[in-house]
Amino acid sequence: MPKISKEKADFKIVDAFNGLEIVDADYQEQSFSKHVHEGYTIGVINKGAQRFYRSGNTHIADENSMILVNADDVHNGESATEGGWRYRAMYPHPEHFERITQDLYGGKSHAPYFTNAVINDLQLSNQLRLLFEQIDNNASKLLVETILYSIMMNMTLRHSSMKNTPR
16 A cells, blocks of 8 residues: 655745745655755744754754745755654745845845754744734735735844845
8 A cells, every 4th residue: 555645835925025935834754855945944843843954064943943044055854753843934035135134224235144044033933923824814915015024124133144245
């Protein structure tokens, strides 16, 4: 009898900031080989834990923690617990952050660099969950963009460095 896959990942593009990809994933045995994305990966673990490589080290993100992968960072991912992990994530592009940093830094654009691959910031985790809840409930584009702007601004101010030079 063939093994029934328990893996589930629903991707969609949200009509905010000219298109933002999000995912709702529940992985039991999924293992991702090393790869990169053009944009950032910003996720919140809702159940279980994920082990992943990023920036030369292996990290574990457990329930309520956030995963931060910079654009073009080589990374992978797998379960860190027997029951797998469930998470929601968004994939903003550097240009999305550059819009926010123009407001923060007097018109200069920066693509922030997140030094820590895992953060434990309950306020941001809850804001990210609120964003996904509003998207799931078909909230207005204005509300979704307002929450998204707040998340990205707080992440930039509290958890990033400016590795890239201003434009």
